Amino acid sequence: MEASRHWRLKQERYTLMGEICPHCKEKIFPPRDFCPACGEDARNLFQFSGRGEVYSFTTVYQAPAGYEENAPYTIALVRLEEGPMLTAQLTDMGDETVEIGMPVEMVTRRLRSDGERGMLVYGYKFRPQLARAISA
Amino acid sequence: MTDHKVPPILKPIRDVGIVGYGAYIPRYRLPAREVARIWRAGGGGTLFEEKAVSGLDEDVITMSIEAARNALARAGIDPDEIRAVWVGSESHPYSVKPTSTVVAEAIGATPHTQAADWEFACKAGTEAIQAAIGFVGSEMARFALAIGMDTAQGRPGDPLEYTAGAGGAAYLLGPAEISLATIESSYSFATDTPDFFRRANEKYPEHGERFTGEPAYFKHITSAAQTLMQAINASPSDYQHVVFHQPNSKFPQRVGRTLGFKPEQIETGLLVPLIGNTYAGSALVGLTAVLDIAEPGDRILLVSYGSGAGSDAFSLRTTELLPERRNQAPYTQDYIARRTEIDYATYARFRGKLTMK
Known part of the structure; x- marks a missing residue:
């Protein structure tokens, strides 16, 4: 059990909380307290919108420990609309097929459980953007 | 029951709304x-079309988070102003460790913020709304969030399996003057049943x-609705819409008729044929x-x-703020239209009815 690590990462995992560089305005995810673009200190929090698109993807059939129950599942490189790229599971695909460039949105889901007696770990995944069924 | 000179309804000092x-x-x-096919029940599929089933990575925590985000998007307030996050459910993922702290985070x-999980079978969510009205109405808090959400349980082969669905909703309670619907009054009726x-x-x-029928569902809903309407001098014809707890289609339709409501007042909020009985979310x-x-x-x-048993009744009146606010988040029909049919085997897998060890 890695309760301390899960606890430390909860804000970025639950809500896509990243950082913005006060010097060059680069938006940073995951947060790392310095700017990968200009190398300066960057500790100002920035809330990402959660919208992005699939840059690339692959399907996992042989899942690592803790993720077996979800297999097979698709993980994707998602380019957030604010710029950064991250890796995340896709979810709620139903019978839709994944395509490069597909618009996706962040949802907070159960990532894994540390066994029957262990803690439940929650974090971001991405799903196809929810469509409006009726017009406004 | 004693005769109350002052009606036993619940009314806060400050007006509260959604x-x-x-x-x-x-x-x-x-x-x-599909349920009828597996359990070889003749004609079992006639009363309900289908029910919503949560995916492998969903539970009351994740579903509450999404509903709460939708409520916040419509409210347009800073979540830091919320002083209570309360989640009512029969399916909290943990026995000990609140759902509400994860949602609040x-x-x-x-x-x-205050954070707590509520339990009262299928009315845990409205119980949380009653408490939130008290919190806001007493000016202890400007905003309080009440959620009713479930991934409902039904034993394989039990009649409940046709209906036990997944879903729910979040309500952010706050001052009436900035509400999309004000709460005119409410009332709670409970007995040991x-x-x-x-x-x-x-x-x-x-x-x-x-x-589960006469002494339970019908008596409690009828008593709660009648007492509230009587206390505020309202009658069924004063309401454009009425929503009852809906374990199936028949019960809410029948209780509506008994109380004097017409089918068209019930139909918009009657989702059970499409998503099932979502227990505390229903x-x-x-x-x-x-x-x-x-x-x-x-109204x-x-x-x-x-x-177990009890009913909470609320009389609401929508405001001019509703049309604009409702466009700030997905409609319920958007979620209903987003639909992927699964077979019983997939359902068994999704709901943990197949174990891998």
Whole structure:
């Protein structure tokens, strides 16, 4: 059990909380307290919108420990609309097929459980953007 | 029962209303005919079309987070102003460790907040709304968030399996003057009636067959609705919409007729044929479908029912703020339209009825 690590990462995992560089305005995810673009200190929090698109993807059939129950599942490189790229599971695909460039949105889901007696770990995944069924 | 000189209704000092609301219904649907096929029940699929089923990575925590985000999007307030995050459910993922702290963290309401999980069978969510009205109405808090959400349990082969669905809704309660619907008054009616229960550590609930009808559902809903309407001098014809707890289609339609409501007052909020009985989410998600289409000035009667047993009744009136606010988040019908049919085997896998060890 890695309760301390899960606890430390909860804000970025639950809500896509990243950082913005006060010097060059680069938006940073995951947060790392310095700017990968200009190398300066960057500790100002920035809330990402959660919208992005699939840059690339692959399907996992042989899942690592803790993720077996979800297999097979698709993980994707998602380019957030604010710029950064991250890796995340896709979810709620139903019978839709994944395509490069597909618009996706962040949802907070159960990532894994540390066994029957262990803690439940929650974090971001991405799903196809929810469509409006009726017009406004 | 004693005769009350002062009506026993619940009315806060400061007027309270719904500032934001949000629904959540998962994507997957299990048709009733699939349950009937497996358990070889003749004609079992006639009363319900299908029910919503949560995916492998969903539970009351994740579903509450999405509904709460929708409610916040409609309210347009800073989550740091929320002083209570309360989640009512029969399916909290942990026995000990609150659902509400995860939800509060995920929506940015921590740390200056009260957080608690509520239990009262299918009315745990409206119970949380009653408490939130008290919190806001006493000026202890400007905003309080109440959620009713479930991934409902039903034993394989039990009649409940046709209906036990997944979904619910979140309501952000706040001052009436910035609300999309004001709460005119509310009332709670509770007795010790053992119609349906689940013992600690049991996976599936037990129900009292015919006992779940007359002395339980019908008596409590009828008493709650009539007492409230009488106290505020309202009659069924004053309401454009009415939403009851909906364990099936028949019960809410029948209780509506008994009380004097017409089918067209019930139909918008009657979602059970499409998503099943979402237990603590049932009446609350029905109300979201009504708020999605109601006109400003409409009156809505909401009456929940929770086994064990009790009913909460609320008289609501929508405001001019509703039409603009409702466009800030997905409609309930958007979630209903997002639909992927699954077979019984997939359902068994999704709901943990197949174990890998």
